[in-house]
Amino acid sequence: MTVKVFAPAKINLALHVTGQRADGYHLLDSLVAFVDVGDQIAASPASQAQSTLAVTGPFADGVPTGADNLVLKAAGLTGIPMDLTLDKRLPPASGIGGGSADAAATLRAAVRLGGKMPDDILSLGADVPVCVSARSARMRGIGDDISPVTLPALHMVLLNPRVPVSTPDVFSALSLKQNAPMEDELPNWPDGLSLADWLAGQRNDLQSAAVKAAPEIAAALTVLALAPGALMVRMSGSGATCFALFETRYKADFAAQQLADSNPWWWIKSASTLP
Ligand code: C5P
Structure with missing residues (x-):
């Protein structure tokens, strides 16, 4: 069984920096929307004990496929090893989610395959919680306080x-x-x-x-x-x-x-x- 999950680009329609925490992270007040352009994750139960990742698509070059890739980090939190293919259509390091959207799509794929949504999503990145819902929202805190809009x-x-x-x-x-x-x-x-x-x-x-x-x-x-x-x-x-x-x-x-x-x-x- 293979599940495919769209990883839509995240657009910060407004992004106000309202302060800084003692640990250096910044407090934000951002209006976020998701659009019909994005990456795609295909996931199936892994044939081995460890998750694997292949990257295809126009921006595949330069995306790390090792353990530091956010997709594999996300998979590691779900308790279900998966064979993953990331179709990379969004430019990397570009302010529209990218890695966070891919990590969020991986978490959603794992849930569809019987895995669990981990508690500590924020540890994957400040934009990951809003990308998991992939619905327009007001995002505050460092990205952890999300209200649907x-x-x-x-x-x-x-x-x-x-x-x-x-x-x-x-x-x-x-x-x-x-x-x-x-x-x-x-x-x-x-x-x-x-x-x-x-x-x-x-x-x-x-x-x-x-x-x-x-x-x-x-x-x-x-x-x-x-x-x-x-x-x-x-x-x-x-x-x-x-x-x-x-x-x-x-x-x-x-x-x-x-x-x-x-x-x-x-x-x-x-x-x-x-x-
Ligand atoms: O959480 P993420 O990995 O996306 O953040 C990358 C870096 O951006 C953080 O290590 C931090 O330096 C900065 N950041 C921040 N305040 C936020 C989000 C990110 O200072 N709310």
Whole structure:
């Protein structure tokens, strides 16, 4: 028996850094959505005592297949050895979940194969708990405090300028560690346009530190902002992937095609949020 689990990209629509704990981890207040672009995990009960991992797909190169891969670490927590194949379609180290989404999909696959959801999901990474539910949410604490949020459908272009960014480096380069959170009660957005309008007044507090580490991010944001119909643009996570919101999927598809034609080296995809 083989189960296949989609590992959707995670988009931080807003990401406010609200403080820092004594252990160095940062406190966040982030609005997170998941989209119809992602990796895929295929899992079957292992033929041997240990889990195995094969990596396929356009970004397979450079993904470690040894014990330090988050997928194998996640499998190790579930008590059920699996033969795993990761179809790697998201650029690694790119601020849209990637490794965390893959680890979360592995945990969900293990549960479907009769394993258990481990208690200590957070030990795999701060983004793993929100990726396990893979539903839009407000994420606070260091990523452990998650409240589901209902969002109107959003359509977007994702653009990664093909530079990997180190999350710890971006966090440690932050000049201001304590910024305002989002408002206590989030509004009820009747449609994507009103949400885009509200998001324009929010921030990603990691953005300027990431731009310093990888100036290509500034170029990505400019190019997205100039795309016809772009409602607002922002970087996701610690970068380097940026997104622009559009009123319809058709407009996002059209912009993605135009941007890909003129920037063939960049990773560019149109996407819509998952319900
Ligand atoms: O938890 P994860 O492995 O994704 O985090 C990578 C690094 O990013 C951490 O070791 C830490 O330096 C930084 N980080 C942080 N605060 C968070 C999440 C991550 O400082 N809430």
